[in-house]
Amino acid sequence: MARKYTLCLTHQCNLRCAYCYIDKRAGRMPIEVAERIVESIFASSASGEEIDIGFFGGEPLLEFNLLTKIVDLIESHPGYERSAVTLSVVTNGTIFSDDIADFLREHGIVLCVSCDGPPQVQDRFRKYRNGRASSAKALKTIGIALKRLPLVMVNSVYRPETLDDLPGSVAFLSALGVRQIYLNPDVTAPWRAEDAAKLPGIYGSIGDAYVRAHLEDDPHFVSILDSKIAVLLRGGYQRSERCQMGSREIAFSAEGAIYPCERLIGDGRGGPHCVGNIRDGLAPQQEGRFCTDPAAGATSPCSGCGIREYCMNWCGCSNFLSTGRYDRMSPFLCASERAAVTTALRVYERLESIRPGIFSDHLAGKPSLLSRVERRERRSHEETPGFNACPGH
Amino acid sequence: MNVLASQDLLNRIIWIRGIPPVDFWIRREGMIGEFVQKNKLKPIDTAPFEIEAIAGAVEAREEKAALPLRRPPFPGGMRSPHLHFRGAVYALNEQQWRAFSGGVVKDLNERLAKASVLSFDQMRDVAEGIDKFA
Numbered sequence: 001m002a003r004k005y006t007l008c009l010t011h012q013c014n015l016r017c018a019y020c021y022i023d024k025r026a027g028r029m030p031i032e033v034a035e036r037i038v039e040s041i042f043a044s045s046a047s048g049e050e051i052d053i054g055f056f057g058g059e060p061l062l063e064f065n066l067l068t069k070i071v072d073l074i075e076s077h078p079g080y081e082r083s084a085v086t087l088s089v090v091t092n093g094t095i096f097s098d099d100i101a102d103f104l105r106e107h108g109i110v111l112c113v114s115c116d117g118p119p120q121v122q123d124r125f126r127k128y129r130n131g132r133a134s135s136a137k138a139l140k141t142i143g144i145a146l147k148r149l150p151l152v153m154v155n156s157v158y159r160p161e162t163l164d165d166l167p168g169s170v171a172f173l174s175a176l177g178v179r180q181i182y183l184n185p186d187v188t189a190p191w192r193a194e195d196a197a198k199l200p201g202i203y204g205s206i207g208d209a210y211v212r213a214h215l216e217d218d219p220h221f222v223s224i225l226d227s228k229i230a231v232l233l234r235g236g237y238q239r240s241e242r243c244q245m246g247s248r249e250i251a252f253s254a255e256g257a258i259y260p261c262e263r264l265i266g267d268g269r270g271g272p273h274c275v276g277n278i279r280d281g282l283a284p285q286q287e288g289r290f291c292t293d294p295a296a297g298a299t300s301p302c303s304g305c306g307i308r309e310y311c312m313n314w315c316g317c318s319n320f321l322s323t324g325r326y327d328r329m330s331p332f333l334c335a336s337e338r339a340a341v342t343t344a345l346r347v348y349e350r351l352e353s354i355r356p357g358i359f360s361d362h363l364a365g366k367p368s369l370l371s372r373v374e375r376r377e378r379r380s381h382e383e384t385p386g387f388n389a390c391p392g393h
Numbered sequence: 394m395n396v397l398a399s400q401d402l403l404n405r406i407i408w409i410r411g412i413p414p415v416d417f418w419i420r421r422e423g424m425i426g427e428f429v430q431k432n433k434l435k436p437i438d439t440a441p442f443e444i445e446a447i448a449g450a451v452e453a454r455e456e457k458a459a460l461p462l463r464r465p466p467f468p469g470g471m472r473s474p475h476l477h478f479r480g481a482v483y484a485l486n487e488q489q490w491r492a493f494s495g496g497v498v499k500d501l502n503e504r505l506a507k508a509s510v511l512s513f514d515q516m517r518d519v520a521e522g523i524d525k526f527a
Contacts, residue, residue, distance in 0.1 A: 193513040232498075238417050238420065301509050302509065302511075304507075304509060305508055306503070306506065306507030308509075310501070310504070331513045334510065341508075345502070357485075357490045359494075360490060363494075
């Protein structure tokens with residue numbers, strides 16, 4: 001059960017994506033704040049405990065020098081164990097260089113680029129402050145990263161306006177060489193029943209492409225399918241897989257304000273979700289405050305649902321951003337989860353009938369970042385001259 | 394007896410602390426134990442798999458695997474069908490894997506038939522109600 005920490009290095013960003021949940025303003029994390037956070041992270045973790053530390057923003061690569069200093073703080077801490085700590089950075093992909101790639105590679109930092117798909121999709125909502133399109137730079141970064149880094153994740157956000165483009169966006173990213181694709185709806189968008197009705201067909205189309213890729217021995221990780229296949233084999237989400245916002249999952253604004261999840265940081269200066277500040281230490285958070293189980297109440301529509309154990313209705317931030325309550329799921333997310341579970345089951349049945357055991361690793365593995373074995377494997381590859389990409393790229 | 398002198402117990406402590414990452418094996422220990430017993434499975438030596446993982450020697454793994462292995466990108470551990478039970482690892486052949494996993498498909502199909510639907514109309518009513526009181 002990994003602890004997850006997100007550090008908002010800056011609240012500034014060169015883009016103005018329509019659906020970003022972080023308010024843009026001047027504000028950079030002082031190194032003293034970073035020192036306190038790093039100290040607190042190791043102080044509250046047992047030796048060998050898995051820790052995921054993510055660098056976030058704003059655009060974190062605007063503060064690349066600060067990022068390198070914080071990585072140094074982490075790696076030089078007496079409590080640091082390389083096999084237990086996973087570092088990642090989430091970027092909009094418009095700021096990248098050979099130096100950044102070398103640093104990420106040298107320190108085993110996972111790169112996650114936010115990119116919604118081909119230019120006509122990406123440029124609809126991900127624009128510079130002056131309204132200029134961002135696709136050229138983002139796509140160039142993905143291309144370079146795929147050549148130079150062992151693991152590149154791409155996070156695609158879709159809205160009602162781009163929902164029909166989703167299978168095409170997955171195909172586009174696949175053609176670029178991306179093999180780790182995360183699909184997320186903009187939960188704040190004005191989703192309608194008509195959009196929800198399209199989901200089985202759209203996810204089904206992605207499922208067909210996923211099956212074809214497997215049969216061509218070129219498997220892709222597609223979040224809505226792989227995570228659900230894991231869950232269906234395990235008979236539901238395990239306790240450690242569920243949202244633990246405010247307890248084992250903590251986010252810090254640039255000033256050190258503490259939040260239960262990075263999606264609830266807002267302007268980072270306090271606000272209704274703020275649970276403290278790192279200058280006062282990382283006290284046990286107010287877990288009860290973030291009760292996120294809509295199925296808990298007997299009168300909840302989720303309580304009698306047949307697939308509630310397979311559903312992410314516990315995602316407190318998605319619930320809050322879409323309904324204003326941590327424990328109330330939106331109709332669109334309900335439809336999305338139903339469609340994802342159904343599609344994953346059909347994909348599972350098709351592929352398992354052709355290649356039995358193909359998904360056995362989903363029973364043991366975890367659909368997020370890297371397992372310990374993979375981290376070791378990756379490091380051994382990094383130490384091998386000439387290695388420059390994931391197998392299968 | 395020094396309890397830590399027992400390798401079995403030590404393995405189990407390591408196991409419960411979170412290696413590998415999912416708690417499925419612990420929460421479903423009863424069901425898995427029953428399956429292991431019913432199929433008379435014998436634990437396998439996992440050390441070669443660890444060495445292979447470090448060296449990336451997939452070929453060596455394929456010789457040992459009961460079923461074809463799947464390469465990354467899915468992040469997991471040993472990429473052949475297996476179960477974990479009380480710190481030991483049990484490899485499955487095709488028939489055993491089908492027997493173990495087959496139930497989940499049937500179960501989920503039944504569950505999907507009973508899935509609830511949150512309606513957009515209901516949500517609109519709630520939002521309008523909140524607005525009225527705000």
